[in-house]
Amino acid sequence: MPSTETPDRIRELPRNVSRGAAPAPINSVGPLTPHLYAPDAVRPLRAKEHFLKADTLVELHQHPWPQLTFSTRGVIRLSTQDGSYIVPPSRALWVPANMPHSITLIEDAELRTVYLHGWIAPSWEKCEVLEISRLMRALMLALDTTPDGLPPADPHAAQRERWIAPLLVDELERATQIRIDVPLPANKRLRQLCETMLRAPASRATLAERAQAIGASERTVARMFRDQLGMSWQQWRQQAVMAHALPLLARGMPVSQVATASGYATDSAFCAMFKAATGQSPTAFQHKKKS
Template sequence: MAPVDTPARRATPPYPAPTNSVGPLTPHLYAPDALRPLRAKEHFLKADTLVELHTHPWPQLTFSTRGVIRLSTEDGSYIVPPSRALWVPANMSHSITLIEDAELRTVYLHSWLGPQWEKCEVLEISPLLRALMLALDTTPDGLPPADPHAAQRERWIAPLLVDELERATQIRIDVPLPADKRLRQLCEALLRNPAGRATLAQRAESIGASERTVARLFRDQLGMSWQQWRQQAVLAHALPLLARGMAVSQVASASGYATDSAFCAMFKAATGKSPTAFQHKRRAANDVNPASAAA
């Protein structure tokens, strides 16, 4: 079945605009079916590339073997470093932004394969899950598979991969957007100006609500506190700036932090590395492979 590429409203957060835009990377050439229930593809993409908004009638698992990516839907954005993968349900419009040069991998699953999650899920990748995903043939339809036994191996791998998915630890590293109009207005105001240091009470007053009401709405609508949501929003804003080489002190200020040390502590707690280590890793990857080809 060919993909159904439907126009949809782009995710709201006004992150720095990518410098290069590509289409949905031919998902119709990797459509899973009963014979081949798992299909995998790989693309080497440069930093600041946007894979345009699209959808298809099967779920997918997205990850990168190197490089941080951001996947956006109408309901928010998800930061995906190489240690994690993102589950995207069938028929959900999404776009992908490459924060760093990345080897982007996508696994499509036949609709009858579990899990039946109805929203995006960020998953910790176990060694077994990574090995299973990397073992899949990535040849598109119309060409002979690199592995002549690809279809048989995919059928063998499918149940184990699904079991490993269901066992995976789910992680919150997204920037969800609420349905409540007043709370969405507050969230979008911060996304437009992450450097703003207004308190929650001040932001609540701007939408005609009390601080207590807004705190409750964050818990009820987004399942997290205001502080947790703000951290996720700041992280999503800061990663592209760091990847482009902006000084850590400038990124901290642009993210609304009064001190570099406070920003660095938040960043390391969220990603497992300091902002400087993140930048050094990216520069080292560029030095090793400066000519990564865009698909």
């Protein structure tokens, strides 16, 4: 069954120059031909890979099978109608079947996607951020990435996919689930404000300035956050900052640089916010690269 996406294309998007707004992603591309990797009973797992530049937007699309999205290098952000998920290389994101989603490349990245046939997939109904075990990574990277219409690089690809499928699903169900998501509102104007913040977390624009950019008052926007998301602007912004900062820390970026990239004028202010939110200092989340 073919997916419902539009064909691949690349076009230039205009940059938003209003005060407090961030530049929109420069390159917008279609959904990277998922219909050429449709899983079925013979090939229950299908994998594909794409090398994409930072600030590339893979446009909103959906398909009738679930997927795992991860990157071997570079951080990505996957967005759905209900929220946005930051995915560093140490994690993978489960996306259920028929869920519209888009992907933004925060850095240059090698984007990997594994599609699963419905009969083998876990029955998760919402997105899940999963810690990638060494075995899970090895299994996903072992899958052939040749699209339909071309002979597989591995002539035994279909057989290997059938062998790998049950073990990969078992690893998925054993994986630690991690909350790195930022809820997004249904209201179009408030969503515009939130997405601008997510594109440029270092911006120090005030809520009043952000509200003006969408043609609303600060008081109105504050009320919309409470009504739409059940939290204040400050609480939502903290979640957005945490989602941005955690993968940077996990890659070993110095705390001072993470603070600046997160819009904090001083390291101490960033560390105080971080410790209040997690109970630990930012350095506790820094990891050395594993060989």
